[in-house]
Amino acid sequence: MLKARTVRKPTNVEEKPSFDENTFGLEYPHRLNVYDRPPAFDVTLEEFETAALDRLRVLAEIESSAVRGRSWEETKSVTGAHCKKYLPLHSSSAKYIDRDAERRKDILGHFVLRLAFSRSDELRRRFLKAELTLFKVRYDDSDMAEREAFSESRNFNWVKVDDEEKKVIRSQLFSVYSGPKATREALFKQETYLKVRWTRVPDLVSHRKVFLKGGWAYVPSREQSSIIFQEFESHLEQALLLTAKSLPRLDEDTRLDPILTNLSKGFLAGVASGWNDDQIDKDHITADMIDSLSKHFPLCMQHLHFKLTKDRHLPHFGRLQYGLFLKVLGLPIDEAIAFWRRSFSKITDDEFNKKYKYNIRHSYGLEGRKANYSALSCSQILIPSNKDSNWVCPYKHFAHENLSTALAARYQLAGTDLSEVMATVKAGHPHVACTRVFEITHAAQGIKKGEGIGGGESVTHPNQYAAVSIELEKASSGTKSEAMVVG
Template identity: 35%
Template sequence: MQFGNRRKKLIVNAQTEQLYGHCLQFYSQSPTENISLSEFETFAVERLKLLKTVENLGVSYVKTSEQYTKKLDTEFSSLNFPFRSEAIIKDDKKSSSGPSEYEKRRKDHISHFILRLAYCQTEDLRRWFIQQEIDLFRYRFNCLNSKSKREFLHLNNLRYDTVSVMEKTNLAEKLINSSFAVSGITVEDQDFYKVPFQDALDLVRTRKVYLKEGFVYVPHMEIVTIVLNDFRTRLSKALALTARSLPAVQSDERLQPLLNHLSHAYVGQDYSIQKSIGKISLDQIETLSAKSYPLCMRQLHRALRESHHLRHGGRMQYGLFLKGVGLTLDQALQFWRSEFVKGKVDADKFDKAYAYSIRHMFGKEGKRTDYTPYSCMKVILSNPPSQGDHHGCPFRHTDPELLKQKLQSYKVSPGGVSQILELVKGMHYQLACQKYFELTHNIEDSGFSLNHPNQYFLESQKLLGGPGAVAGGKGDVKREDIATPKPSNVAVRQTPGPGNLPQEVVAEMTEDLDSFFQDA
């Protein structure tokens, strides 16, 4: 029995060494162990928070700058991901000071594969995931010392020869002239790698390396470019393979809701319950829409005022936002009724066809669910608007030329419009909205990371000292869209509604039901 236990321990240690022998990896081997749904959720949320920080910092700072590195260091430390080569795996799985190095590397490994499952589903999601993982990998690789970099290359069969001291001395002048980051002093102190030129085409194209007889001499600081190209190729292929096998994974009713909502995930303040509900009066809405609404809600409000009607997607997005800023149910009913009656809907038809869905938003009908206002990710990635719709994210769903005209009509400066359009071009939609916030409030740095339309409103009111400045969420962190499912509501697809409603009313209420009335 003792021999059996010893043999089992040796096998486990060998597997651990193979998977987690280095603090950085290409994620070539998928995890095979069992984990709980709670751990699955926690790992996914924390890696997603890390990738979103990488995205935000990548736009705000130069990706190799000292400020960028310091801020990512802080994030790594708080989320307990591995990033320094000096740490070693110990036999103990946890210490009194926090998670062990083994646990950090294990979380890094498993969380990457969880997000692969969530972000392989569409081309946009794959593109975003690859870019953030590459930026994250670059940062972590640059944190390694020379010895750890060589170990990483060896472990991943990137067997590039280190140039000998004699050859380096003979080629010193050519290496200095061809590599702008190398000087007469540093050429002696750093390693050079002899790499086949076809593996370093980016460096050859930008003339950053010395080329001789089919090989390039890559300085130590530039080897990351080659490694990143390899990582990108591997990850792109892996995501394509994951997408093919996803239907089999989604057949598990425990994982399907988690994976479906993970790409829409929002981790932040809960805006569903207001401490100062009712402090916003109906006659303030028009003024607030011009001063403190994000562009998506300003667009919906303007469309409602002009046509006195919004389709289902617009009503859900704007209605839940208004709920989040502090409107009571009675105020919401009064607001929507007054607008619709100005159009082609009389009061009797409104009460029969539309009032139910508003009460439903507030948890007074159907399943009695207290629906939360949509986060930025949900607005960006949910059902896109079609002709006649006004919901969605203007930075994501509006033609750039039309967006430019809209921004100009709101008195955004030409330079500001250019900055916003540049962010939109890079698919940084939330950062574009944050830049819009800064430009419309005449500040250089907003001092927060924008993730929610109601967050935009509250931050605006704090600056302006308006009535919404005291209206806030519960203060607790809420993991929206990734709540661990219970057996009774694994996939919520019921159609709420009283059985005696007319068929056309039910059809109106259940339009795009799957997208808008899930527990996400």
């Protein structure tokens, strides 16, 4: 069991007591959180890692949305779907939901990732940006009562403008509004204002949405969120720097360091794979089917299949990567041996049995430790633990000219589509490029730009890519067959 250390709350943070029948009895009364109270409850190593991985899946998709240029509404929709799947956080008014359990997981995941991503300037920057977006999505999805309860629970150091001061500067405040005079009059009449130092709302100042006087910005209540977002960003930025200074002490804990290292690697790769072979209903395939099925493979596996077909051989790590992929795809052990024996046609049966058959059986858990090995995820392929040139993600490790040629040859990409994918690769987002290729090559099955492999989700695993592609073809063929029968 791990026990999170209790850290004294910063002196500049003040919480105000409030009563709400929806939050009465809750340990964590607010869905919105600036994470200034570290978790002080016991957790297992499994809970520690699971909370962080589930949150990482959400943050990775937020990054993907930014790279893909999704609109705010699209980003909200995709992030909301991922939160519902991996990180549900119901409102305080929700009934028959263990809201404290959800909020404990949310807090734990945030602080674990804070530890993992305080290790470099790049990680801190990316974590801060993704967390801020997540907070904005949750704020937008909260109702007015929940927002007000959260605002009243904290001291945001703003000053409410009274009616008398509002009358004195009425003309200046009124000038900020646009539209017909009657509409502006109605808006102004019901508006309340807050005063903060103008440096706290630079976005509102730059867009001329506030009146400035004596170093103060007069912020209408409808723009109050800008103050809250700035407070969240400022607080987290400072907290990440403080965490970075404390990291050397964590290196002594051999239980946590490997977990934190893997989390940071996954975030650098832009992928957090939550996919596993239990998530699909797969049919057994035979060795003879692999050539025809290869059209459904992502480029990394198509590359290995092409090399194996051309050279009649693959080096060790190439065999490991491709063999586990085929195993999870549904290739049973007897068919796997037949496939590899046929592929290695330049050697004798005796040489194959001595050098390769044991390793194939080992990967299926039939030899050695008899472990059931999983296929490699995108994060493992993007940041390999070896120097073998066959263990690669083409979108990250190929020369740009070679990648462009491969995309044109394997997927017939050209023109705007090819340019868009290559631009994403050059910007350093290989998983987004792979996801975009999936969308382009499955447009005939109804996949649209931005939908990814479904619901806006990005590719995080080669088997995930292949499984969804195969299922889409089955569904499309079924629809065509039904149409023919009806006709």
